Amino acid sequence: MTVTGFITDLPDIPRIITALAQWLACLVCILPLKRRNSVRGWRFAAVSTLFLVTQCVYMVATDGFEGIAWNLCMAVSALLMFCYIRAGAATSRNNAAGCCCTAFIASEFTASFEWQIWCYIHEHFDIRLKIWGILILLLVYGIVFICIWQINKNISSADEEFTVTGKETVLTVVATLLIFAVSNLGFLPVSVPFAGRDSVEIFNMRTLVDLGGLAILYAYQSQWKSSHIQRELETIQTILNSQYEQYKQARRAVDMINYRYHDLKNHIIALRADGSDSQRNEYLDKLENEIHDYEAMNKTGNQVLDTLLTSKNLRCMQHKIDMTCVIDGKLFDSMDVMDICSIFGNALDNAIECELKIKDYGKRMIHVDAFSERSFLIIRFENYYEGEIRFERGLPVTSKIEKSLHGYGLKSLRYTVHKYKGEVQIDARDNWFSLRILIPLEVEKTSFEQNA
Numbered sequence: 001m002t003v004t005g006f007i008t009d010l011p012d013i014p015r016i017i018t019a020l021a022q023w024l025a026c027l028v029c030i031l032p033l034k035r036r037n038s039v040r041g042w043r044f045a046a047v048s049t050l051f052l053v054t055q056c057v058y059m060v061a062t063d064g065f066e067g068i069a070w071n072l073c074m075a076v077s078a079l080l081m082f083c084y085i086r087a088g089a090a091t092s093r094n095n096a097a098g099c100c101c102t103a104f105i106a107s108e109f110t111a112s113f114e115w116q117i118w119c120y121i122h123e124h125f126d127i128r129l130k131i132w133g134i135l136i137l138l139l140v141y142g143i144v145f146i147c148i149w150q151i152n153k154n155i156s157s158a159d160e161e162f163t164v165t166g167k168e169t170v171l172t173v174v175a176t177l178l179i180f181a182v183s184n185l186g187f188l189p190v191s192v193p194f195a196g197r198d199s200v201e202i203f204n205m206r207t208l209v210d211l212g213g214l215a216i217l218y219a220y221q222s223q224w225k226s227s228h229i230q231r232e233l234e235t236i237q238t239i240l241n242s243q244y245e246q247y248k249q250a251r252r253a254v255d256m257i258n259y260r261y262h263d264l265k266n267h268i269i270a271l272r273a274d275g276s277d278s279q280r281n282e283y284l285d286k287l288e289n290e291i292h293d294y295e296a297m298n299k300t301g302n303q304v305l306d307t308l309l310t311s312k313n314l315r316c317m318q319h320k321i322d323m324t325c326v327i328d329g330k331l332f333d334s335m336d337v338m339d340i341c342s343i344f345g346n347a348l349d350n351a352i353e354c355e356l357k358i359k360d361y362g363k364r365m366i367h368v369d370a371f372s373e374r375s376f377l378i379i380r381f382e383n384y385y386e387g388e389i390r391f392e393r394g395l396p397v398t399s400k401i402e403k404s405l406h407g408y409g410l411k412s413l414r415y416t417v418h419k420y421k422g423e424v425q426i427d428a429r430d431n432w433f434s435l436r437i438l439i440p441l442e443v444e445k446t447s448f449e450q451n452a
Contacts, residue, residue, distance in 0.1 A: 015059040025103035028149035033089035094164040101176040109210035114140040179213030302329025346409040351383040379437040
């Protein structure tokens with residue numbers, strides 16, 4: 001935009017410099033985010049190059065626009081930045097809009113800051129060679145955008161993307177428009193309050209307002225992330241407590257069943273002594289074998305696991321799901337009760353929910369095993385599934401309509417495993433869903449002692 005009236009000390013910023021700042025601002029926003037599967041490697045490089053060329057050509061072609069035309073030009077430029085972020089990153093529209101807003105203000109600040117430094121050096125040291133201008137550009141842009149990249153890296157994450165609501169997006173856009181409007185007050189061709197008296201003051205105002213606005217936007221985004229993490233931790237804690245309550249209820253139910261079966265054994269002994277009818281004895285033998293099968297069911301060596309697995313197995317039997325377990329329960333002696341409930345409760349609830357969708361009872365199968373290998377505790381949950389499972393950030397996407405209210409079970413499981421410095425691997429192939437957990441045994445003991 002041409003500086004008019006009494007502004008004569010500093011020339012306007014070359015549009016090519018602004019275009020380069022806009023491209024770099026978008027790039028450092030995209031890098032911490034997860035890339036789209038279709039835009040990786042050389043494809044991402046091609047998209048980035050195309051955007052750089054498009055932005056440079058557009059900004060240079062629209063040089064000299066004034067007033068409303070200039071504002072429309074900047075709006076289109078911001079739209080191009082939004083399209084680049086959406087094309088390069090696998091993120092939501094709201095999050096892309098927030099990134100675009102911070103990138104736009106960051107580019108305005110960086111271009112203005114670099115141009116002021118160059119003009120100052122050019123005037124006071126009378127340096128006229130273009131190579132010095134290029135070196136100063138590289139130095140300033142390099143320092144500023146490395147700092148911005150670090151900030152974006154701390155706020156954004158390729159693994160965990162926090163949800164940005166429509167209201168938060170609108171507030172961000174409004175704040176960006178206000179920052180842009182205030183920072184460019186001095187460039188209006190008419191005298192207005194708070195505007196600078198010369199070009200130096202006007203550029204100072206623009207640079208400082210953009211810097212302050214950038215700090216406000218990043219502070220707001222940090223608040224989003226903190227609020228999101230807080231809500232997610234509260235939800236995970238609720239799930240942990242829910243699984244523990246389920247365990248306590250199951251413990252009472254299993255104890256009651258054990259009492260009933262013990263009484264039934266005594267009744268069988270009494271019935272055997274009261275006569276010798278072969279048909280009655282055959283029936284009693286069958287009943288006694290079922291009791292022995294129940295007594296042998298889910299005897300892992302860990303009381304918590306025995307109770308939890310028995311309750312889940314009873315539910316599987318109710319819905320004709322074949323569940324088999326091969327578990328060394330002694331490996332879990334040093335693990336907290338709530339953590340055991342979180343891992344096995346959430347994993348088995350997820351598997352049972354998947355099996356209930358299968359109409360053919362013969363295909364309803366769940367297998368669980370836990371063993372040690374090379375100082376690691378390995379837990380594996382496998383179940384048969386039909387249809388297609390879609391993954392986002394390493395976790396299956398829930399098929400339920402209210403997606404915001406579901407999907408925290410596996411997050412809670414992963415959160416618990418990470419407490420013990422473990423890792424979770426989820427895979428789905430050949431109609432078998434596999435959830436594999438790897439926990440260092442020494443870390444498991446240390447974590448339990450610290451929690452205790």
